[in-house]
Amino acid sequence: MPKQFTFRKSERLKSRKALDALFQSGRRFTQQPFRVFYAIKNTPGLQFGVSVSNKNFKKAVDRNKIKRLVREAYRLQKNELQEVLEQQKKGMHLFLVYIQQDIADYPVFYKSVKKILITLIKNLREDHS
Known part of the structure; x- marks a missing residue:
């Protein structure tokens, strides 16, 4: 497994x-x-965390499933953000809180994490200029 896709x-x-x-x-x-x-x-250094509300999802199985899917989507897409941070010699703490009332499918998580990372990269480049 390539080193770049680790978490x-x-x-x-x-x-x-x-x-x-x-x-x-x-x-x-x-x-x-x-x-x-x-x-x-x-x-x-880039550190990442994810949280799912106990109020919205009573069963730990559901909370853990969401967290697992989000971590996987992040793991596969974090490379570009890491490269930008390394170029600027900076680091970041990133934390996602799941606010939806129902469990989404993996493609929804993947697309949403992609949009989040693009927004963060854009903000980093604007701050650096």
């Missing part, structure tokens, strides 16, 4: 401190079916 433990956004800072002072936008939180940092 290592070090790439997961899990730190409570980092998450609190992201929700307090990070930027945000909505790209259905997600609410996107992100913060650009000066230290290299």
Whole structure:
């Protein structure tokens, strides 16, 4: 398997401190079916996390399925964002919150994650200019 399509433990956004800072002072936008939180940092590295509301999905099986599909869509498409961050010598914390009431199919997740990453790359290039 090519190295570029991996999603290592070090790439997961899990730190409570980092998450609190992201929700307090990070930027945000909505790209259905997600609410996107992100913060650009000066230290290299891209960390990603995803969350599904316990209120909308009572069964852990459903929440885990959504998270698994979103992580897979992200894993396959993150390369371009990583390249832009490496060129600019920056890093990013990225967190997606699933806000839709029902479970979408994988192609919906794939397209939505693609749009999110394109928006983030565009924002990075505008900030850098």
